[in-house]
Amino acid sequence: MITVKDVKKIYQAGETEVKALRGINLSIDKGEFMSIAGPSGSGKTTLLNLIGCLDKADSGEITVDGVTIKKQKKKELALLRRGRIGFIFQSFNLIPVLSAYENVSFVLSLLNLPEAEVKKRTEDILTEVGLGDMMDRRPNQLSGGQQQRVAIARALVKNPLLVLADEPTANLDSKTGEDILKLMRDLNRKHNTTFIFSTHDPMVMDFADRLVLLHDGEIQSDKKKGA
Numbered sequence: 509m510i511t512v513k514d515v516k517k518i519y520q521a522g523e524t525e526v527k528a529l530r531g532i533n534l535s536i537d538k539g540e541f542m543s544i545a546g547p548s549g550s551g552k553t554t555l556l557n558l559i560g561c562l563d564k565a566d567s568g569e570i571t572v573d574g575v576t577i578k579k580q581k582k583k584e585l586a587l588l589r590r591g592r593i594g595f596i597f598q599s600f601n602l603i604p605v606l607s608a609y610e611n612v613s614f615v616l617s618l619l620n621l622p623e624a625e626v627k628k629r630t631e632d633i634l635t636e637v638g639l640g641d642m643m644d645r646r647p648n649q650l651s652g653g654q655q656q657r658v659a660i661a662r663a664l665v666k667n668p669l670l671v672l673a674d675e676p677t678a679n680l681d682s683k684t685g686e687d688i689l690k691l692m693r694d695l696n697r698k699h700n701t702t703f704i705f706s707t708h709d710p711m712v713m714d715f716a717d718r719l720v721l722l723h724d725g726e727i728q729s730d731k732k733k734g735a
């Protein structure tokens with residue numbers, strides 16, 4: 509479903525070039541629950557941003573669900589992103605003035621769906637992540653773990669093919685982080701949605717069915733659980 513072929517990314521930082529990715533090759537199937545792990549600066553965020561069509565590689569090719577990113581115009585990339593990819597961030601990135609319900613339903617308002625369907629899908633997914641009785645609360649009235657649940661609901665409400673989560677548990681205590689990972693894994697199993705999450709925490713890596721370790725912009729190892 510996703511292929512990454514010899515992808516390189518170089519950042520220009522003043523006079524110096526930073527080789528963030530030095531030739532990445534990956535093939536990811538539908539329904540995988542995988543982690544991209546590695547130390548700070550190893551290229552995790554860069555790789556997720558490229559797979560998520562938030563940025564473009566300098567060379568190589570990424571294909572997501574049959575669409576080759578390199579050939580797409582900005583507007584087409586935005587459409588691919590909007591329809592098929594959900595994002596979860598380390599700092600939740602919720603809109604502070606909107607309720608949990610509104611933070612989630614907002615995503616669907618971009619898709620031109622009937623109002624009744626927006627309501628049903630929003631309520632269903634918020635219930636599924638365990639926030640059925642907190643839909644009217646704003647982010648500052650929710651705990652960190654609850655805010656990340658809203659973000660997970662927001663990512664999943666459009667039934668994406670792929671969910672990308674950049675260090676989703678980094679701002680949570682370990683127990684709450686574990687609950688969030690279990691929720692993500694349950695949703696992965698139930699909906700067969702592909703999840704890719706980054707981390708540098710060994711406990712978090714352990715949850716993945718497949719672990720890709722990055723080091724200095726290169727893949728150091730790529731292992732499936734039990735293999």
Ligand SMILES: Nc1ncnc2c1ncn2[C@@H]1O[C@H](COP(=O)(O)OP(=O)(O)OP(=O)(O)O)[C@@H](O)[C@H]1O
Pocket residue numbers: 519520521526527528546547548549550551552553554555708
């Ligand atoms: N916009 C940028 N301009 C210049 N250099 C950048 C930029 N973004 C990232 N880098 C550099 O590219 C390399 C990879 O960064 P990246 O953010 O992908 O790492 P990471 O694995 O996500 O790290 P962390 O665990 O700290 O989030 C680092 O050396 C970083 O300093």
Ligand SMILES: [Mg+2]
Pocket residue numbers: 552553554674
């Ligand atoms: Mg990062």
